Each structure stands twice: as C-alpha cells, then as structure tokens.
Amino acid sequence: MTRSELFAQIQQKSSFLCVGLDPDLEKIPRHLLAEPDPIFSFCQAIIEETADFAVAYKPNIAFFEALGAKGWDTLARVEELIPDDIFTIADAKRGDIGNTSKLYAKAFFESMDFDSVTVAPYMGKDSVSPFLEFDNKWVILLALTSNAGSMDFQLIEDKAGKPLYQSVLEKSQDWGSPENLMFVVGATRGELIGEVRKSAPDHFFLVPGVGAQGGSLSEVAKYGMNSSCGILVNSSRGIIYASGEKDFAKAARREAKKLQEEMKNLLQKYM
Numbered sequence: 296m297t298r299s300e301l302f303a304q305i306q307q308k309s310s311f312l313c314v315g316l317d318p319d320l321e322k323i324p325r326h327l328l329a330e331p332d333p334i335f336s337f338c339q340a341i342i343e344e345t346a347d348f349a350v351a352y353k354p355n356i357a358f359f360e361a362l363g364a365k366g367w368d369t370l371a372r373v374e375e376l377i378p379d380d381i382f383t384i385a386d387a388k389r390g391d392i393g394n395t396s397k398l399y400a401k402a403f404f405e406s407m408d409f410d411s412v413t414v415a416p417y418m419g420k421d422s423v424s425p426f427l428e429f430d431n432k433w434v435i436l437l438a439l440t441s442n443a444g445s446m447d448f449q450l451i452e453d454k455a456g457k458p459l460y461q462s463v464l465e466k467s468q469d470w471g472s473p474e475n476l477m478f479v480v481g482a483t484r485g486e487l488i489g490e491v492r493k494s495a496p497d498h499f500f501l502v503p504g505v506g507a508q509g510g511s512l513s514e515v516a517k518y519g520m521n522s523s524c525g526i527l528v529n530s531s532r533g534i535i536y537a538s539g540e541k542d543f544a545k546a547a548r549r550e551a552k553k554l555q556e557e558m559k560n561l562l563q564k565y566m
C-alpha cells in the first residue's frame with residue numbers, strides 16, 4: 296500500500312485506528328475453544344466487527360508462533376481475510392545480518408502479503424535495508440518504545456546530550472523515505488512525541504500504548520499529527536478483550552467505534 300492510499304483511507308474513515316490482534320488462547324472467550332481453530336475464529340469475528348473503524352490491523356506474531364506450525368498457518372489465513380484496502384502490519388520486530396533479514400522480509404512480504412513489518416534498528420543499516428527493497432512495502436522501525444525498559448538504552452544520551460532514539464531517527468532517514476519507512480513511538484511517551492515529530496516531520500508513526508498501557512490519545516494527536524495525519528494509533532487488549540463473553544466481537548466494535556469517534560474529532564482539530 297502506498298502512503299497516499301493510506302492517507303486516503305484515513306480521510307475516508309475519519310480514523311487512524313490500528314486494531315492490534317494479540318490473540319491469547321488463555322484470554323479468548325471460552326466458547327471458542329470448541330472451534331477447530333479458536334484463534335482464527337476469534338480474529339475473524341474481531342475483524343468483521345471492527346473493519347468499519349480500522350485503517351490498519353497489526354497481528355503480533357508472538358501470539359501465533361507460540362502455537363507452532365498451526366499458528367503460522369492461522370496467521371497466514373488471518374492476513375488473507377483482512378480487507379485489501381486496510382493496511383497490515385506484521386509485528387515481528389525482526390532484524391539480522393543482511394542475508395537473514397532478506398529471508399525474514401520474504402516471509403512477511405512474499406510468502407504472506409503483509410504491507411509492513413516492525414524491525415529493530417540496532418544491527419544497523421544492512422539489517423534494515425533488505426526489508427526496504429520491496430515495492431509498496433514498509434519498514435516500521437522501533438524508535439521510542441512504550442515499555443518501561445525503553446529507558447535502559449533508548450534514552451541514553453551521547454556526549455552532546457542526544458538520546459539514542461534520536462540518533463536512530465536521524466540515521467535511518469537515509470535508509471528509506473516517508474514512502475516506505477515509519478517509526479514506532481510509544482503513546483506512553485506523550486511528552487517526547489513532539490520531539491520525535493521535529494526530527495521526522497513527514498514520516499508516519501505507529502503509536503502503540505493507548506488503552507491497556509494508559510497512553511493518552513489526545514496527547515498523541517496533539518504532539519504527533521502532521522498534515523497527512525502521520526499517526527496510526529494501535530490498541531490491542533483494550534479492543535479485543537473488551538468482553539470475555541459471547542458478545543466479545545460486538546464489545547470490540549463498541550470500543551473501536553469509541554476510539555474512531557475520538558479520532559474523528561482530533562482529525563478535525565489538528566489537520
């Protein structure tokens with residue numbers, strides 16, 4: 296998917312919502328366990344009920360690969376059932392020496408047809424570039440993550456006082472462009488999103504951390520939006536586990552709709 300197609304969809308749906316698919320066998324409603332593939336049935340129902348409000352889906356690969364070969368098969372079938380006009384993110388946080396990264400990229404972009412994959416930056420350019428060689432496919436590079444441990448390395452300052460995440464943002468902009476490179480910026484880092492935006496004015500940010508992790512959607516929009524919206528805000532547990540009962544998909548729909556309505560107001564306010 297191209298950047299202009301993504302932006303067109305954001306405008307059409309008045310939404311910049313990414314629904315995170317983190318399906319955990321221990322958390323999905325019990326009645327689904329009688330299905331031949333409970334995780335598939337769960338994701339299918341969630342996608343059907345939230346597709347009106349979502350511009351992206353982000354299956355987190357861990358929740359599928361934990362189930363072994365069957366999990367990979369489920370992931371491929373879930374990817375296929377996401378409507379073509381909705382952006383897909385394989386949240387795999389990959390990155391390795393060049394020839395290995397190339398095969399990770401093939402796994403998500405050719406064997407499966409994801410639009411993007413999350414990639415860790417710390418092995419440097421040759422570990423990221425192989426993912427950038429596919430037409431209309433995207434790298435979403437970890438810059439400033441939402442977890443407490445992001446302090447351990449990402450906020451360490453160099454002698455000039457520049458935090459490591461800023462060096463990642465600056466250096467990686469030579470590897471790709473706003474047409475094929477996004478950055479992960481956690482919603483829990485509200486105060487820093489504006490700093491990230493200054494360093495990367497045109498790039499899209501994938502912003503996880505609203506909902507279960509407590510990040511503020513309005514702060515993210517205030518500090519993160521640009522003239523092409525520029526943010527995809529992810530919520531996983533806050534949507535998909537809104538109810539643990541038979542009404543789970545309808546409950547997910549209600550949560551997704553609530554976020555979309557808030558996003559519509561924020562788009563009007565800041566764009």
Ligand code: OMP
Binds near residue numbers: 317439442507
């Ligand atoms: P919830 O906290 O349930 O909304 O889930 C957040 C999702 O975003 C999970 O799949 C995480 O793996 C992912 N995530 C973060 O929570 N923080 C980050 O900094 C980066 C990601 C990610 O790359 O998506």
